[in-house]
Amino acid sequence: MAGTELQQSPFFTDVRQTVVERRYALSAGDYLGHLSTISAYLVLAPAQREELFRRIGRVLPEVVEMEADITLHLARRRHEP
DSSP states (O other), rough: OHHHHHHOOEEEEEEEEEEEEOOOEEHHHHHHHTTTSSSHHEEEESHHHHHHHHHHHSSSEEEEOOOOOOEEEEEOOOOOO
């Protein structure tokens, strides 16, 4: 359930949203390793995946800056009278 859904739900009150910022840098090789764990790439045929990673690797900078923010929601369950 997203923050908006929680706020609109009759079951929750006092909805709060916090964003935990996460920034880090990966080498181009490590970034390609990261991509290799994502299902959209895993479902490709091995030869197709290898060619795609080769092509991506040719255009990547030496260091890839990553943003991996996490959005957290806290809500209290509304007690019924």
